[in-house]
Amino acid sequence: MTVDPDSARLVVSCPDRPGIVAAVAGFLFDTGANVTHSDQHSSDPEGGRFFLRMEFHLPGVAERLDELRTAFDDEVAAEFDMAWRIVSATAPKRMAILVSKYDHCLLDLLWRARRGELPCEVPVVISNHPDLRTDVENFGVPFFCVPVEQGGKPAAEAQMLALLRGHADVVVLARYMQILTGGFLDELGIPVINIHHSFLPAFAGANPYGRARERGVKIVGATAHYVTEELDAGPIIEQDIVRVSHRHDVDTLERLGADVERTVLARAVQLHLDDRVLVDGGTTVVF
Amino acid sequence: MTVDPDSARLVVSCPDRPGIVAAVAGFLFDTGANVTHSDQHSSDPEGGRFFLRMEFHLPGVAERLDELRTAFDDEVAAEFDMAWRIVSATAPKRMAILVSKYDHCLLDLLWRARRGELPCEVPVVISNHPDLRTDVENFGVPFFCVPVEQGGKPAAEAQMLALLRGHADVVVLARYMQILTGGFLDELGIPVINIHHSFLPAFAGANPYGRARERGVKIVGATAHYVTEELDAGPIIEQDIVRVSHRHDVDTLERLGADVERTVLARAVQLHLDDRVLVDGGTTVVF
Amino acid sequence: MTVDPDSARLVVSCPDRPGIVAAVAGFLFDTGANVTHSDQHSSDPEGGRFFLRMEFHLPGVAERLDELRTAFDDEVAAEFDMAWRIVSATAPKRMAILVSKYDHCLLDLLWRARRGELPCEVPVVISNHPDLRTDVENFGVPFFCVPVEQGGKPAAEAQMLALLRGHADVVVLARYMQILTGGFLDELGIPVINIHHSFLPAFAGANPYGRARERGVKIVGATAHYVTEELDAGPIIEQDIVRVSHRHDVDTLERLGADVERTVLARAVQLHLDDRVLVDGGTTVVF
Amino acid sequence: MTVDPDSARLVVSCPDRPGIVAAVAGFLFDTGANVTHSDQHSSDPEGGRFFLRMEFHLPGVAERLDELRTAFDDEVAAEFDMAWRIVSATAPKRMAILVSKYDHCLLDLLWRARRGELPCEVPVVISNHPDLRTDVENFGVPFFCVPVEQGGKPAAEAQMLALLRGHADVVVLARYMQILTGGFLDELGIPVINIHHSFLPAFAGANPYGRARERGVKIVGATAHYVTEELDAGPIIEQDIVRVSHRHDVDTLERLGADVERTVLARAVQLHLDDRVLVDGGTTVVF
CATH class of the missing domain: 3.40.50.170 (Formyl transferase, N-terminal domain)
Known part of the structure; x- marks a missing residue:
């Protein structure tokens, strides 16, 4: 299987509340990324925990990981109290x-x-x-x-x-x-x-x-x-x-x-x- | 599903020892029955328990069940200390x-x-x-x-x-x-x-x-x-x-x-x- | 199974290109909806077709369907050439x-x-x-x-x-x-x-x-x-x-x-x- | 998995008719074998083909295979027009x-x-x-x-x-x-x-x-x-x-x-x- 070298993953869990998907999707769109696959789950819409995994395509992502991580932490993760990681899909x-x-x-x-x-x-x-x-x-x-x-x-x-x-x-x-x-x-x-x-x-x-x-x-x-x-x-x-x-x-x-x-x-x-x-x-x- | 009206089943369990299959199959053959399906299992060839289920075809079996049961009890079951039953396949x-x-x-x-x-x-x-x-x-x-x-x-x-x-x-x-x-x-x-x-x-x-x-x-x-x-x-x-x-x-x-x-x-x-x-x-x- | 009366579904398919998820999630957030489940698929990130199904929770959604549909058509669907529908989860x-x-x-x-x-x-x-x-x-x-x-x-x-x-x-x-x-x-x-x-x-x-x-x-x-x-x-x-x-x-x-x-x-x-x-x-x- | 060294298999197919199981089981009993597992199938009780596989335990069977095969051919296989084989369970x-x-x-x-x-x-x-x-x-x-x-x-x-x-x-x-x-x-x-x-x-x-x-x-x-x-x-x-x-x-x-x-x-x-x-x-x- 060949893996797209410009592919990466964002994995998130946090307390559920409105606006998480919009905030994350908006962030990725603003960086120029295209979301190619997405899964999410909420353990309970009222007071439960939210889980998200997005695969996205972003040219040159392997070189931009540090920059992405810093920006995501500042602009999205802090507000929603997220546990999260962004990893390249090509790093074994x-x-x-x-x-x-x-x-x-x-x-x-x-x-x-x-x-x-x-x-x-x-x-x-x-x-x-x-x-x-x-x-x-x-x-x-x-x-x-x-x-x-x-x-x-x-x-x-x-x-x-x-x-x-x-x-x-x-x-x-x-x-x-x-x-x-x-x-x-x-x-x-x-x-x-x-x-x-x-x-x-x-x-x-x-x-x-x-x-x-x-x-x-x-x-x-x-x-x-x-x-x-x-x-x-x-x-x-x-x-x-x-x-x-x-x-x-x-x-x-x-x-x-x-x-x-x-x-x-x-x-x-x-x-x-x-x-x-x-x-x-x-x-x-x-x- | 149509069931053969001349079909019956013999189910046996007893202590395992040589000769059981031969005795049962010989008995059925002597009555004119054709064994159409057979399954057997031994929980242990040495000192285990033997289990057998045979389906057989015998013209007019429904009318001959009592006669068959008496004969089987006398000629086979007693010798091998069998728990057994013979039932017609058509009796719901x-x-x-x-x-x-x-x-x-x-x-x-x-x-x-x-x-x-x-x-x-x-x-x-x-x-x-x-x-x-x-x-x-x-x-x-x-x-x-x-x-x-x-x-x-x-x-x-x-x-x-x-x-x-x-x-x-x-x-x-x-x-x-x-x-x-x-x-x-x-x-x-x-x-x-x-x-x-x-x-x-x-x-x-x-x-x-x-x-x-x-x-x-x-x-x-x-x-x-x-x-x-x-x-x-x-x-x-x-x-x-x-x-x-x-x-x-x-x-x-x-x-x-x-x-x-x-x-x-x-x-x-x-x-x-x-x-x-x-x-x-x-x-x-x-x- | 009890179904949340304020639950609805948005189903979309359209040519794939960046920004779809951000546009849809942003629209739903702006209406006050909380996305409770989401699935998406792209038949090919380059020139393929994009498929999306989102479940969302929106108080009073059953009464607001017409309004929602009109807004979605104007603000999102037209731009991305979407085939889409929004349906209440409670309408059999x-x-x-x-x-x-x-x-x-x-x-x-x-x-x-x-x-x-x-x-x-x-x-x-x-x-x-x-x-x-x-x-x-x-x-x-x-x-x-x-x-x-x-x-x-x-x-x-x-x-x-x-x-x-x-x-x-x-x-x-x-x-x-x-x-x-x-x-x-x-x-x-x-x-x-x-x-x-x-x-x-x-x-x-x-x-x-x-x-x-x-x-x-x-x-x-x-x-x-x-x-x-x-x-x-x-x-x-x-x-x-x-x-x-x-x-x-x-x-x-x-x-x-x-x-x-x-x-x-x-x-x-x-x-x-x-x-x-x-x-x-x-x-x-x-x- | 340890295999019983005195274990062998008889595999038979022939035109179906009454008496096959009795003949085979009687033959094995007379040789001193104990049938430990048996499966049979008839493709059609009337004019179909009969299939049988028996596992049996017979002390010293590996040395007696030729003798067994000759006896089976003479005493059983010829009468029923059988295709058959007897093999030791231990011969890879x-x-x-x-x-x-x-x-x-x-x-x-x-x-x-x-x-x-x-x-x-x-x-x-x-x-x-x-x-x-x-x-x-x-x-x-x-x-x-x-x-x-x-x-x-x-x-x-x-x-x-x-x-x-x-x-x-x-x-x-x-x-x-x-x-x-x-x-x-x-x-x-x-x-x-x-x-x-x-x-x-x-x-x-x-x-x-x-x-x-x-x-x-x-x-x-x-x-x-x-x-x-x-x-x-x-x-x-x-x-x-x-x-x-x-x-x-x-x-x-x-x-x-x-x-x-x-x-x-x-x-x-x-x-x-x-x-x-x-x-x-x-x-x-x-x-």
Whole structure:
């Protein structure tokens, strides 16, 4: 996919009130931009929160970002108490990946990144196991093994922070089987996306496929969500499912589920990289 | 759909061991039957449970059912410790319906029954509200209103038992909003199918759409299951889902969910009426 | 679903060029309206066509529609060469239904209209067969039988025009098995929506389920589209599918397909009634 | 997935008549086998064709295959005019892959084979372009580039025949963009599976995504089928779809479609490797 080099995105959230769209659209028109796509949502027309994402075309936008940002802050954002960002559509984000032993989500992400399907660079893959080193290095991506010994989580998290801070814009847990501490998440300070191998909130926690089999569900799923300190409870970005039956033992559920996991994670990552996911408390607005 | 009048079904479950299929198939062949469809499942080849459903064609089978049953019991079932039944494919089951105020599941079932799509008769519809009387009577089906007053559940259940016992082979709860007691279920003594308006085990209990909205899930669903004394925990027959987003308020979730509810319930009822659902502890085998 | 009585919709299409969103949003802001939802699409940023649908909240909008329309035409629409309309969200459209003998799409639409799920009135149902009279009249809807005799299509179409012109805003063919002439469509002058029982463009024309069975497809579908003079070729509004297998004979495909047909048609009708479908040549933009 | 080493499969098709299941089940019981799974289908109880697949557990079956085959041929197959095969469940098939430049289907198959998810060995990958050599060799799989020059198809096909004959049990076209001649298919003499990038029979032939965009369909799909001399007309094994909209240009349709293509192809290959696909004229029975 070729991306228009003069394309950029404005993402806004603020308290809802009349005049926001007119103010933003007027600002962009005055700068000479053409709005090519727009999505908006209001959580409640009375006293709710307003969310907006606009794609616009503006010749030479990549060189004019700083100027645009200063002007938008002065002329629009302050008045409406906006959280906002303006980003070039052509600047790839840096996506670090954490993984344990399962390779299906990792390989899918690396392959999509190489193909240019995911607009990102992968500066580093970190694993608590050495197994996937060759696969990662075959993609030309640096691989670091950071084992998590009994009692050694603080040391491991410190080592990972050193590898990640300043080198990544987003971290993806591609079946990384260690729990990250709230302290680590705070210090990291960038979004972390996890793939959980169940249709949350069903079967949160360990061994979801085994528990799905025992409960006799006819559908299993996967959930991609932003990571918060509370396990498996962060804002959901994307979910999908696959039909199963009495024929499927736990091994088969895992295999069928793996296909859903990698698809759901890839979709969530794509949405995040395209600045389409806005967090609204414990939920998300996905444009 | 025209059903072959000489078609019947044999449904079997028993401890798994070698020779079951040969014994059953040999028996049917010796009676002159042609097996037209067969499904089997073993929960575990070593010490598991064996499940079998065979459709067969046998001229004049409707008149020979008693003879067949006696012979099967003597020659096959006893040796393998089988739970089994042989039923004609042309004998419609009697399906009673319980409903409260929502009409979508009720009307869908009545319409499918009238159309001949569901192989059943509907001897009675019982509701704890009077609202749906005209709709039901337009289908030529008797309607009884059995309100459940504060403290009056025993009386209401007794009244329903009098209407149902001996007059129905299965009871369907088509959004019936009262909890049935274990005593009622025991005395009733026939299968009861419920539709729950969530993707169980997520959001068991009340107000699932509201809770789904709060949790920010991207998919909602519905679950049809056999009713047991434990609320929303009986063996699942069928489930399905629909994608939702931040755009959908609780009212819209209910409307979208209603379409899934009636579809899932109709499918579960059809499977049950076709003798395709075999209970295996807390789960089901669906052929 | 309760609809905000002060809610309205603006739908626009025009040649794309910079400034459209700013002009429209500025106009609405100046009238005192708050934009609560907005969708836009450009078929091509360079020389393409621009499509916009905005929902807005404006106190007393129902009484101010004429004034608004005049102002919008003068101040915005003329400059950008817009095709546009402004409609109140609370004014139900009048939806006439044509049907032959199959009842599934018809009853589904009548249920949904009665339930308030489809924002419409049904002024009339017309059929070329008498069979469905009682069903329709049970909903309190007038039913007219207009048979189409050999050679009698002109007379039948004239009779239908008399029943429809001025009494309907949209006509839905709910499995109406007669081909409507181009002349009839022209004289009728309002949108006509048809449900075709295949996944177009596969199996256009007659007997799609039989042909699907012969070809051995693993999925069958249904397609709702606007009717044009060319059979089964009009702009597609909505499609959906259901998985099938070698187990399913043609009768079963028809039964499974019927569920998809009524769902797809109901969704297409809902989208149309909500002013979410904009025609773009031979295709549609669906917001 | 661990496979029971004493597990084998019997696959049968023959003219339907009474007694087939009894004869087959009796034969297996007499050899000491336990039938662990069984599927059967009759295309028509009167004068149709009968299809059967049984999985059975028999200690030491791998060493007894020849003996079993001889006995089955004598005692059962001859009488019923059966086409049949008995295969060990643990003997991996040899799957050769042909590919052009797109890597998504190829890599997906190689990952799944390496993971043990597809029960096969990959003896060779052949491409008419050199681009994918490194990727293939990273999996330890031999790669041959066999370009197809103008007028050079006979030479290319001869070269491919030399690489494939006797070295493969099935050939998979993982987006191989050359048409194979009927002569090549005849001489090859083993099944060939192709993935077509549309929901056949819609958009057979070239450029399906472009044509889907023009027609304005709301769903695109992919189709895996056995290759016959007639282009895109062989028996369909598996299909699936993805929803699309006016938002998606042709590049995006291709990207979304690629995910469906690799999933559908992997499923079809898995079904074939598990001996679950039986050809019935121009269609398939998939157990």
